[in-house]
Amino acid sequence: MWAFTLRRLLYAVPVLLGVSMLVFALIHLAPGDVVDILVPPEVPKEIADGLRRRFRLDEPIYLQYLAWLSRLMVGDFGISFFTGRPVAEELFGALGNTLIIALPAALLGFSLGIVLGALAAYSRDSWLDKVFSATAIIGVSLPHYWVGIVLVAIFSVVLNMLPAQGMGFEGVPTSWTEIEHLILPVITLSLIPMGVTSRLVRANMLEILSQEFVGTLHAKGLAKRRVLYHTLKNAAPSALALMGLQFGYLLGGSILVETVFNWPGSGGLMNLAIFRRDVPVLSATILVLAAIFVVINILVDVLQALIDPRMRR
């Protein structure tokens, strides 16, 4: 088991390096460079070149990459082109804001998803199952950012019950009015995890229920509830894997929902950075989000291997 974990961790290192190289390559493929953005085009060439030397842009590319990488390792994510403040501050604050909607969304999506999926599996082929299947397909085909817009249209514009945009508070919500800001974004974010989880749970449970050992369990005289418990235990690993991945997608893909609701999370930060051509902020955010995703993947793999010994390749 420990050999597996260690192997998995070691393996993540080249992947992370590859990710950093990819982001760095993208930055360098971008049209124009730092200096073009900082100074107006009328500035004489010598001054621009001097600036370039100062920023070490004339050095060979692998040296620039190594310098960039070493700065990253100590937590120096650079300075924002736009605000002049260190990127790290803004980034981690924004990440926190994203977590405030991502965590509840994940919980909501997974729990509802598991319940719905299990229900559907249990009552297979009944009308309930058919309704479920229809809902699942619809859920997966809906653009979630559009659902956000529709929810705003209904609950903010027409009914005027909930705020349409913005976070409305700093840090953690304390009052109901502050929580009101959370409701619509969380619901919108939870849709995709709910849809995907319910589909998987239903499929897994169906497959396991049809396997022979369940018949054996029934024959042993186990009560239905105990059989259910055994079934869940078998379905757990792949469900866990999926949920981990979904959470990663939530973190990395929250940009669309955050744009709809003007939520100042990591997605919103990326949005601003794109708009302002603020490359340091954008690249740092992408890098951090990807790194978090890699870490989540490792955790999921290890957890899976813990539960299901067959997974320890």
Add this chain to the structure above:
Amino acid sequence: MNEGGPGGVEARDAVSAPILAVENLTKHFPVKGGLFRRSNAVVQAVDDVSFLVRKGETLGIVGESGCGKSTTARLLMHLIASDRGHIRFAGRLVGAAHGLSRRNLHRQMQMVFQDSYASLNPRLPVAMSIAFGPFVHGLAKSQAQQRAMQLLQAVGLDPLLFANRYPHELSGGQRQRINIARALALEPRIVILDEAVSALDKSVEAQVLNLLADLKAEFDLTYIFISHDLNVVRYISDRVMVMYLGKVVEIGPVNQIYRNPQHPYTQALLTAMPSMDPRRRTLRAPLSGDPPNPISPPSGCRFRTRCPFAEKVCEAVPPQLLAGAQAAAVACHMRFPGSGHSRAANTVSH
């Protein structure tokens, strides 16, 4: 003198020269494990196997599961690379610069597999499966199809009924005929049959065996027939080779081996065959225990852990495959005086 070597029994017989000479074939598979998936153990699937195949004969290969028969077949076909050893086809060394290339070997030697269904691409009509080989070796598509039709006829299937069918629409026996046709499409000299009839019903098996006999005569073929079914091997083979845990333990003319087996393992195998004769009942299980692990085979003679005659010398010295009585060879210390085995003095069979 080693039966498999150049100065052996076979070389004197110039009329049926060896069409295939296998020398010291060895294949060990690494077993992965540990932190870095390094191989810290090997499965000795085939170990220092040597034998000859004479032109026009049928050589049967028998042994329990895991003895290395199928691996040997795949090594002969060069589907997997051997660790050591050579193969000579009609005197030419396979793989060497001036010898026979792998590609050309495939034109001389073909194989029929056990699973008739898995041997055919489910997405292709069977005629295309048959025509694939010739097509790949340069024949034009129409000519390749022509040959496929002829072969369908040769194996007893009407082309008008079967050419465009798909494997799932045919029975096991029909599929195996297709596989045989496919093997013959490249006009090989040798056909290896790896448990080719084992999965068929008995009646179908008989038909296919008869077909194989007819084809052998018609196309002047040489067969290597691998099976665990001792009755079938006796029926179809001229000579038989017995393998145990990756090694050859006995080889010789089929009737001689069956009537007068020299190796304790062969004796046990033959005793284990249920007999139709009520006077020859098996009273005691001839072999005890499970076959040992091919990853760490016993030292010396690999059979010694199950052999009722095992002695100290069997543990220390691996027996060589040596020519014994009448064109047969056996690898057992008991049969050769001077080996150190207490029974080695009398070589009289029982």
Add this chain to the structure above:
Amino acid sequence: MAEAATLSVDASLVLKRAQQGKSYWRRVWERLLDDKLTLAVTAMLMLLLIMVLFAPWFTVHDPYTGSVLRRLKPVGTLGHWLGTDEVGRDLWSRMVYGGRMSLLAGVVPVFLALLIGGFLGILAGYAGGLLNSAIMRLTDVLYAFPSILLAIAITGILGSGLKNTILALTISFIPPIIRISESVAAQTRHLDFVEAARASGARPLTIMRYHILNNVLGPILVYATSLISICIILAAGLSFLGLGVTPPSAEWGLMLNNLRQALWVSPLVAALPGVMIFITSMCFNLMSDGLRQAMDVRL
């Protein structure tokens, strides 16, 4: 042999006269024809495609000219049955013309990813060893990004526009396709008929073409159609963020973004472009499901 004389007749003639077997694909096709839902959905997609390609035939107004006077007319207005957008352009025309961009950005990346990813995956699955490791490790690096993040990274840094959008989405979808085709190819590689093909002396590329490809095609096709539905949503999402198609082009996601301010004035109109995204995506999803069920043929 004696029979050779009768068979000197052209073999292809015999093949034509020979009794036809039912190939796997034919059985899939027959099952599909029985599946009413999938047929209906496919018909709808065909209709959409025709409307989008022959847009001038189906629309009255020019999608690019607007009039400030006619801003944000609600649904059901005379002459603009779906209303107008924030600069007075007819919404129906914008939606039909917008379909061109949206469908293009939704289908082309998947198609390209199929070609590139499919080839790489089959290569990796068949070759094994070092080549397999190299390709799969590269895939893992790309897999480290949630798909939308990768697309945003590429378009955000390199710039917006249709070309970059297609590039970004193609790269995002190559890893999952490689994974699937590699997995199937690796499994198929060990089947006896592939060994038999190797035993007949065929070269690796030939074997991949004749024996591996037609077995990989099934699972990949199902996956690809479900990918298209995701791609449409993502492409529209990118335009929604301002990273995809640029104004004044019509595109469903872009329209959604532009109409956001109109949410307070005319909520129905503002939500309308999303309906198209939803319907198209759902059709592809249903088609994918139907395809999967039809392919589940027990041979």
